[in-house]
Amino acid sequence: xxxxxxxxxxxxxxxxxxxxxxxxxxxxxxxxxxxxxxxxxxxxxxxxxxxxxxxxxxxxxxxxxxxxxxxxxxxxxxxxxxxxxxxxxxxxxxxxxxxxxxxxxxxxxxxxxxxxxxxxxxxxxxxxxxxxxxxxxxxxxxxxxxxxxxxxxxxxxxxxxxxxxxxxxxxxxxxxxxxxxxxxxxxxxxxxxxxxxxxxxxxxxxxxxxxxxxxxxxxxxxxx
Numbered sequence: 001x002x003x004x005x006x007x008x009x010x011x012x013x014x015x016x017x018x019x020x021x022x023x024x025x026x027x028x029x030x031x032x033x034x035x036x037x038x039x040x041x042x043x044x045x046x047x048x049x050x051x052x053x054x055x056x057x058x059x060x061x062x063x064x065x066x067x068x069x070x071x072x073x074x075x076x077x078x079x080x081x082x083x084x085x086x087x088x089x090x091x092x093x094x095x096x097x098x099x100x101x102x103x104x105x106x107x108x109x110x111x112x113x114x115x116x117x118x119x120x121x122x123x124x125x126x127x128x129x130x131x132x133x134x135x136x137x138x139x140x141x142x143x144x145x146x147x148x149x150x151x152x153x154x155x156x157x158x159x160x161x162x163x164x165x166x167x168x169x170x171x172x173x174x175x176x177x178x179x180x181x182x183x184x185x186x187x188x189x190x191x192x193x194x195x196x197x198x199x200x201x202x203x204x205x206x207x208x209x210x211x212x213x214x215x216x217x218x219x220x221x222x223x224x
Contacts, residue, residue, distance in 0.1 A: 113142035117205065120198075129193030130186050136201040137183040140176075140208060141165070149213055158183040168213045175204050 116139035123132035141161045144150040149168045150161060162180035166173030179201055185191040 111138075111142070113139045113146055116142060120202070124195075124198055124202075127195075129195060129198050131193075132198045133182060133186050133193045133201055136198060136205060137179055140179065140201065140205045143205070143209060144168075165208075169208065169211050170214050172204070172208060172211060175200075175207075179204055 116135045120132045120135035120139060123129070123135060137158060141150065141158075144161075144165050145152045150165055153160070158180035159177075162173075162176040166176045169176070182193075182197050182201065186193045186197075
């Protein structure tokens with residue numbers, strides 16, 4: 001009896017404990033859900049960034065493997081692409097600086113023809129030909145407006161003003177068109193002004209101050 005009892009007790013010590021699978025998994029999940037195990041885990045943003053960098057790294061590695069020369073070849077291709085983008089940007093910038101039509105003639109507060117003429121002379125004395133040409137062209141237009149040979153129009157372009165003034169003063173129409181092109185080239189086309197261009201505009205301004213307008217007459221006919 002004693003032997004049987006000892007055999008029974010010894011057998012119980014070596015019998016493995018078997019826990020059903022489902023309860024064991026649930027117990028493990030409960031244990032792993034303890035915040036102590038996750039306090040050093042990356043936050044969602046960090047995980048997203050890690051995923052993004054992994055994808056980019058894989059993409060560049062694939063590109064390097066497919067490019068002759070590996071990473072050196074890929075770097076060369078990248079430099080060529082950047083140079084092409086830079087060249088296109090410079091080219092498109094140059095195109096934008098050459099407008100097909102000029103902008104508004106007046107961009108600042110209203111001034112008189114005399115004020116623009118005096119400003120032009122100051123710029124010319126300092127050899128600032130761009131500003132001298134701009135102010136002299138504005139003086140030309142304002143002087144014609146002050147004589148009622150042009151209808152005031154703040155948003156009007158130099159070409160529009162020249163065309164209207166040419167109809168009132170036909171002998172000077174071609175000179176007015178040249179003056180408008182000079183203004184547009186300097187102001188919007190990126191071309192530097194010159195002393196010769198300013199001298200032309202100053203001479204035109206002087207001539208127009210003494211020019212007589214051509215009055216349009218309506219033809220009349222007699223009927224018998």
